[in-house]
Amino acid sequence: xxxxxxxxxxxxxxxxxxxxxxxxxxxxxxxxxxxxxxxxxxxxxxxxxxxxxxxxxxxxxxxxxxxxxxxxxxxxxxxxxxxxxxxxxxxxxxxxxxxxxxxxxxxxxxxxxxxxxxxxxxxxxxxxxxxxxxxxxxxxxxxxxxxxxxxxxxxxxxxxxxxxxxxxxxxxxxxxxxxxxxxxxxxxxxxxxxxxxxxxxxxxxxxxxxxxxxxxxxxxxxxxxxxxxxxxxxxxxxxxxxxxxxxxxxxxxxxxxxxxxxxxxxxxxxxxxxxxxxxxxxx
Numbered sequence: 239x240x241x242x243x244x245x246x247x248x249x250x251x252x253x254x255x256x257x258x259x260x261x262x263x264x265x266x267x268x269x270x271x272x273x274x275x276x277x278x279x280x281x282x283x284x285x286x287x288x289x290x291x292x293x294x295x296x297x298x299x300x301x302x303x304x305x306x307x308x309x310x311x312x313x314x315x316x317x318x319x320x321x322x323x324x325x326x327x328x329x330x331x332x333x334x335x336x337x338x339x340x341x342x343x344x345x346x347x348x349x350x351x352x353x354x355x356x357x358x359x360x361x362x363x364x365x366x367x368x369x370x371x372x373x374x375x376x377x378x379x380x381x382x383x384x385x386x387x388x389x390x391x392x393x394x395x396x397x398x399x400x401x402x403x404x405x406x407x408x409x410x411x412x413x414x415x416x417x418x419x420x421x422x423x424x425x426x427x428x429x430x431x432x433x434x435x436x437x438x439x440x441x442x443x444x445x446x447x448x449x450x451x452x453x454x455x456x457x458x459x460x461x462x463x464x465x466x467x468x469x470x471x472x473x474x475x476x477x478x479x480x481x482x483x484x485x486x487x488x489x490x491x492x493x494x495x496x497x498x499x500x501x502x503x504x505x506x507x508x509x510x511x512x513x514x515x516x517x518x519x520x521x
Contacts, residue, residue: 254422262328278313280312280321281316285312294324298315298319302361303373319373322374326374330378330382333385342388343394343395343396344391344401353381353385355476356472357381361373361377363468364376371464375438378437380472389427389431390422400412411451425445444465451490454467454491463498467499478510
């Protein structure tokens with residue numbers, strides 16, 4: 239397990255424009271910390287932000303959740319997917335609003351579309367192969383796993399060049415390229431963002447390690463390895479569909495991922511095709 243000490247976190251806090259945890263999220267976490275959280279108070283708190291409320295209802299009513307009826311308000315959303323699930327949706331919506339596209343050296347709209355699609359695919363794969371893990375874990379992991387990238391792109395004007403390079407040199411991981419150019423990497427920064435926004439500790443740890451190509455060398459049947467495997471397969475599927483190439487880490491992790499998810503190599507192309515067809519239908 240990778241460990242990030244306080245000195246590294248302090249350097250990130252001083253050197254990068256990391257989005258602060260929004261007041262809405264702080265208020266929600268305070269309400270959730272009560273011994274018996276008040277659903278009405280939580281729904282009212284979220285309802286004060288019309289844009290966030292609309293985004294939540296759109297997501298909850300999408301095929302992602304597969305609910306049999308239309309959800310018309312936040313309180314109904316909480317009843318159907320739980321307080322934690324709604325708060326994770328709020329967190330994702332707020333994250334996307336926290337970056338200024340004009341100050342970023344990458345196309346943020348494209349970036350968020352890809353991470354949203356990654357989250358969708360992770361949810362779909364998680365339901366099928368790891369149904370014991372809460373759907374919302376896969377949603378937050380899919381959406382936040384690369385959240386350090388826009389932070390890097392806010393600081394470095396040539397950051398897009400580094401991202402482009404990883405496609406040409408997949409033998410070098412993106413975090414190694416980042417360290418070479420900037421002496422910093424988006425996985426550590428993403429861990430800092432996720433931790434400061436109080437995401438679950440296991441999600442934060444996977445964000446820190448999501449480019450670690452030896453993460454599955456010693457399989458231990460842990461929930462963390464299950465989540466990691468789902469995320470990396472989702473990344474690979476999205477890369478094939480939208481970038482027309484395998485994800486850079488895939489060749490190093492494929493065998494172990496298939497073992498963790500109990501997928502045969504022969505069935506993988508059909509799984510990829512089926513999942514790609516589903517994301518196309520939702521687009």
